[in-house]
Amino acid sequence: MLVEIGMLIVGLFILIVGGDLLVRGASSIALRSHISPLVVGLTIVAFGTSAPELLISIKAALDGSPDMTMGNVVGSNICNLGLVLGITAIIGPIKVQADSIKIDWPVTMGSSLLLYFVVKEDVAMIKTYEGIIFLILLIGYTVFIIRKSRRETKAKMGLEEADVDVPAPSRSLWKDIFRIALGCLGLYFGAEWFVGGAKSMATSLGVSERVIGITVLALGTSLPELVTAIVASVKKETDLALGNLMGSNIFNILSILGITSIIQDIHVSKQIIHHDMVAMLIVTLILLPMMLYKRSVGRISGAILLVLYVVYTYTVII
Template identity: 40%
Template sequence: MLLPSVLLIAGLAILILGANFMVEGASALAKKFNISNLAIGLTVVAFGTSAPELVVNTFAAVQGHEDIVFGNVLGSNNFNLFIILGITGLITPLAVQSSTAWKEIPISFLAIIVLYVLVNDSLLFGRDGSRLNMMDGFILLIFFALFLFYVYKQLKSDPSETEELIPLTALTNTKMALFIVGGLAGLVLGGHLVVNNATQIAESLGISQKIIGLTVVAAGTSLPELATSVVAALKKNADIAVGNIIGSNIFNIFLILGASSILAPIGFSEGFNTDIYILAGGTIFLFLAMFMGGRKKLDRWEAAILLVFYLAYTTYLVMQEL
C-alpha cells in the first residue's frame, strides 16, 4: 500500500514536470520558426495544461479502466470549478471580461450538455448499456475544433492576452530536443505510474476506481491549472485565472474524452450522472454569479460557497465507500 501511494505521487509529479518541459521545448522550437505567440498559445500551451489528463486517460482507456477515464475528466472539471476557482476567488474577487461571462461560460455548459446526451444511451434512448463510442468521439472533436476556431478569433482581436501567458525562453537546439523528448517520456512514464498505482490502491482499499479517479487522480492532474490560476490571482489577473479554468474544462470534455473514446469505446456508469449534474449546477452558479453583486465578478462569498460545497460533497463520496 505504501509503495503504490509513493509511486502514484511520483507519477503525478513526473506527469506535471513532463508537461512543463514539453511546453517549454516545443514553444522555443515554434518560436525559432517564427510561429506566432497566438498559434503557440492555442496549440502547445493549451495542450500542455491538458497533457496530464490526456495521457492518464489514454492509458486508462486502452487498459479498460473506464471509471478512471470518466472519473478523471469529471473529477478534474469539478476540482477546477469548485476548488481552484474557490481558492483563487478567496485570494481576490475575480472580475472577468464580458466575453467570458457571455460566451466561454455558456460554451462550457454546452460541453456538459453534449457529453450528457452522448453518454446516456440507456437513460435517454432506451438502449442496452451506455458508452462513449468512436462516433461520439468524433462529434466531441468536431466541437473541440469549433472551440479552437472561436478562441483563435478572440485572441486575434486581443493578442496581448497570449503574450502574457507565454514567457518564452531561448534554448539551444540540443536543449530543445532534450526538453521535448524528455517531456514526452515523462508524460508516458508518469501516466503509466498513475493509472497502474491508482487501480492498485483502489483494489487494496476495497474502494471503487470511480472514487480514486474523481478524487486523487483528478486533483493530481489538475495541479497545473491550480498553479496557473493561483499565480494569476496573486497578480490580480482575473481573466487568466478564470479563463484558464473554463478553457481547461472545455478541453477536458471535447478533446480528452473525444480522443479517449476514439482509442476504445468507453462504457459509462450512470452513477457518474451525479457528477455531471454537479458540474452543470456549478457552471450555472458561476454564470449567475457574474451578475450578482459586482457585475461580471466572482466575489469572495461566492467563491467560498463553491469551495465549501465541493469539500462537503467529496467527504460524502469518500464516507459512502468506507
C-alpha cells in the first residue's frame, strides 16, 4: 500500500508541476506574440490548469477504466462546490458577483444537466459526436466570456487589457519551448503514475475504480484549487472564488469529457448516473438560493456544503 500511496503523491506532484510549466511556457509565447493577457488568461491558463485532470481522464479511458474518468470529473465538481467552496466560506463569507448568478451558475447547471441527460438517454455512454458538441459549446462559452470581459475592461479602464493572473513572458523563446516540452513530459508521466497508483490501490483495498476515482483522484486533482481558495479566503480576496470554481466545473464537463470522448467513447456505469451525477446536480442546485440570499455565501452555507460533501463521500465509501 505504501508503494501505491507513493505513486499517487509523486504522480500528483509531477502533474501539478508539469501543468504549471506548460502554462508558463505557452503563456509567454502567446504574450510575446502580442496576444491580449485577457485572452491568454481565459484560454491558455484555464486549459493549462485543467491539463492534469485531462491527462488523467484520457489515460484512465484508454486503460479501460471509464469509471475513473467519470469519477474524476464528477467527483471533482462535487469537491469544488462542496469541500473547496464550503471550507472557503467557513473561513470567511464570499461575496457573490452579479455574473455568478446571471452567467456562471446557469452555464454550470446547464452543463451538468446536459451531461446527465446525454448519458441517461444514450445507453450510458458519451460518444465521439457528443464530445464534439461539448467542445463546440465550450468554445462558444469561452468566446462569449472573452468578449464580455473585454467590453467591461474597456469601459472601466479605457484599455483592452484586464487584471488577470498571467505569468510574465520570459526573455528566451527556447526557454519557453523547453518549459512546454518539460511540462508535457511531466503531465504524461505524472498521469501514468497517478492513475497506475490509483488502480493498484483499488485492487489492494478491494474497492471499485469508481470509488477511487470519486474520492482519491477527485480530491487529489482538486487540491490546487483548495489551497488557492484557502489562501485567498485568509487574505480576504475571495471575490472571484465562486466564479472560478463554477468555471472549473464547466471546463471539467465540456473540455475534459469532450476531448476524452473524442479519443475514446466513455462508458458510464449506472451507479455514477443515478448516484454521483444526481449528487452533483443537487449540490449545484442548492448553491443558487445560497448565492441569492444576501448576495453572499456565508459560514452557515459553507458548513451546509461541507456536511453535504462529507455525507456524500461516506455514502460512496460504504
